[in-house]
Amino acid sequence: xxxxxxxxxxxxxxxxxxxxxxxxxxxxxxxxxxxxxxxxxxxxxxxxxxxxxxxxxxxxxxxxxxxxxxxxxxxxxxxxxxxxxxxxxxxxxxxxxxxxxxxxxxxxxxxxxxxxxxxxxxxxxxxxxxxxxxxxxxxxxxxxxxxxxxxxxxxxxxxxxxxxxxxxxxxxxxxxxxxxxxxxxxxxxxxxxxxxxxxxxxxxxxxxxxxxxxxxxxxxxxxxxxxxxxxxxxxxxxxxxxxxxxxxxxxxxxxxxxxxxxxxxxxxxxxxxxxxxxxxxxxxxxxxxxxxxxxxxxxxxxxxxxxxxxxxxxxxxxxxxxxxxxxxxxxxxxxxxxxxxxxxxxxxxxxxxxxxxxxxxxxxxxxxxxxxxxxxxxxxxxxxxxxxxxxxxxxxxxxxxxxxxxxxxxxxxxxxxxxxxxxxxxxxxxxxxxxxxxxxxxxxxxxxxxxxxxxxxxxxxxxxxxxxxxxxxxxxxxxxxxxxxxxxxxxxxxxxxxxxxxxxxxxxxxxxxx
Numbered sequence: 001x002x003x004x005x006x007x008x009x010x011x012x013x014x015x016x017x018x019x020x021x022x023x024x025x026x027x028x029x030x031x032x033x034x035x036x037x038x039x040x041x042x043x044x045x046x047x048x049x050x051x052x053x054x055x056x057x058x059x060x061x062x063x064x065x066x067x068x069x070x071x072x073x074x075x076x077x078x079x080x081x082x083x084x085x086x087x088x089x090x091x092x093x094x095x096x097x098x099x100x101x102x103x104x105x106x107x108x109x110x111x112x113x114x115x116x117x118x119x120x121x122x123x124x125x126x127x128x129x130x131x132x133x134x135x136x137x138x139x140x141x142x143x144x145x146x147x148x149x150x151x152x153x154x155x156x157x158x159x160x161x162x163x164x165x166x167x168x169x170x171x172x173x174x175x176x177x178x179x180x181x182x183x184x185x186x187x188x189x190x191x192x193x194x195x196x197x198x199x200x201x202x203x204x205x206x207x208x209x210x211x212x213x214x215x216x217x218x219x220x221x222x223x224x225x226x227x228x229x230x231x232x233x234x235x236x237x238x239x240x241x242x243x244x245x246x247x248x249x250x251x252x253x254x255x256x257x258x259x260x261x262x263x264x265x266x267x268x269x270x271x272x273x274x275x276x277x278x279x280x281x282x283x284x285x286x287x288x289x290x291x292x293x294x295x296x297x298x299x300x301x302x303x304x305x306x307x308x309x310x311x312x313x314x315x316x317x318x319x320x321x322x323x324x325x326x327x328x329x330x331x332x333x334x335x336x337x338x339x340x341x342x343x344x345x346x347x348x349x350x351x352x353x354x355x356x357x358x359x360x361x362x363x364x365x366x367x368x369x370x371x372x373x374x375x376x377x378x379x380x381x382x383x384x385x386x387x388x389x390x391x392x393x394x395x396x397x398x399x400x401x402x403x404x405x406x407x408x409x410x411x412x413x414x415x416x417x418x419x420x421x422x423x424x425x426x427x428x429x430x431x432x433x434x435x436x437x438x439x440x441x442x443x444x445x446x447x448x449x450x451x452x453x454x455x456x457x458x459x460x461x462x463x464x465x466x467x468x469x470x471x472x473x474x475x476x477x478x479x480x481x482x483x484x485x486x487x488x489x490x491x492x493x494x495x496x497x498x499x500x501x502x503x504x505x506x507x508x509x510x511x512x513x514x
Contacts, residue, residue, distance in 0.1 A: 030099065033088050033107070033124050035087075035126045038155040042246075048067060057151050074287075079107065082287070083286075084243065086248070087177065088106055091203040094209065095209075116163075118168060120168055122172055122173055122175060123173075125178075157193070175198075176198045179262075236269065240279065241282060242283050247294050248276055249279075250295040251268075251270045256398045260431065260466070270300060284329070290335065291334050299340060303317070315349070318350065326357060341416070345411055369420075385431045386434070387408075389405065390441060413448075449500065
């Protein structure tokens with residue numbers, strides 16, 4: 001495939017209207033797939049998307065200063081997107097089972113006028129945070145003032161404005177999927193964003209494909225549908241084109257049944273090694289040098305539906321899989337996704353051996369923390385959520401299995417010790433303001449954080465306000481909803497976490513001043 005060069009055109013973030021002057025020569029594509037610009041880029045650094053979910057739009061200048069070329073994207077020869085989020089690629093793969101390649105395209109938002117035309121019948125959008133009400137966004141944008149729309153929410157709205165302004169809008173249906181679709185349905189912003197239907201679920205589902213067929217026929221669509229999740233590993237598709245950050249799915253579900261979690265409602269499935277490797281090779285073939293295996297808990301892979309309980313990791317299988325991933329020719333970087341902390345206590349030798357395999361390919365460097373010769377580190381995402389045993393019993397009683405939830409603080413401390421010893425410095429999330437949280441619960445969490453500090457342990461602690469996610473067992477519960485409702489102790493927890501997070505920077509000349 002002959003790939004185009006970087007597109008140097010910069011988007012100002014303002015809506016670009018499509019006019020009838022820009023009619024695609026072929027009349028447009030039947031189905032157009034897209035996602036907000038901020039969710040598609042992967043060349044400006046792995047953590048930029050976290051910043052875009054947390055910083056308000058008025059602070060975009062910070063990212064513009066550090067990553068002046070972050071809006072530059074790469075195209076294929078036909079103008080389609082060279083890379084897209086894994087969810088978009090999965091929809092694309094599902095559609096190509098029933099539609100011709102020339103009828104389906106995945107493109108960047110600024111390129112929509114090239115592909116939306118008189119023939120277009122569906123525009124499908126994948127978005128994670130269209131309205132800025134995810135876990136982190138609700139806290140950190142509001143800290144910066146009343147103008148608190150996150151950067152990625154701004155760009156999502158900009159995308160919907162482009163679609164709404166299309167002169168062909170009356171001809172096609174707008175279908176929204178992705179983990180942020182619930183924000184639209186819960187706030188009833190269908191008309192505002194010009195959305196016809198929100199899909200919860202996976203594109204492999206017959207429900208999702210029927211929805212596309214109905215849209216192409218011009219039929220009225222329901223406001224929202226549930227697309228059933230595959231129940232077998234063979235029913236799950238793998239994209240065979242490049243994904244943002246080289247994301248390749250590894251598992252679905254988790255099995256620990258935390259009451260605030262949506263992904264844990266999915267079946268616990270680990271995906272075939274040969275299919276994972278096939279998708280890795282496809283990414284490399286199309287120019288991707290980085291791979292990240294998408295999972296809710298990397299440690300369940302190789303252990304699902306075996307005679308051994310999933311919370312005892314399959315060391316041999318995991319080492320074999322990750323070794324083949326990082327040794328695939330063309331893979332220069334590998335980034336860990338999500339995991340749980342108890343398996344590190346169960347099998348410390350697994351952590352040591354994984355470190356030997358993965359550290360050389362990690363793009364993360366923590367000079368003041370890492371003992372690796374090149375100061376490399378691994379930073380998976382781990383849910384800490386609370387240091388209160390009372391709260392843990394209520395919202396995540398199986399978080400520490402095979403250990404009792406009564407021992408949760410000890411499991412966290414010992415797990416973190418083992419991880420740090422092997423140059424794993426995880427990003428750990430905390431939930432502040434859970435329904436029924438008392439001052440004593442906050443004190444217990446603070447005690448755990450101070451004990452981490454006393455023992456010289458380190459993790460990037462990311463506290464966020466409780467968000468009652470749709471379809472979870474806590475969707476009807478109400479806790480703290482905005483920062484102005486936080487108690488002094490909850491504010492102390494937020495600030496203590498971030499003071500610890502900035503600790504590595506305190507060794508620099510600018511750190512103490514900042």
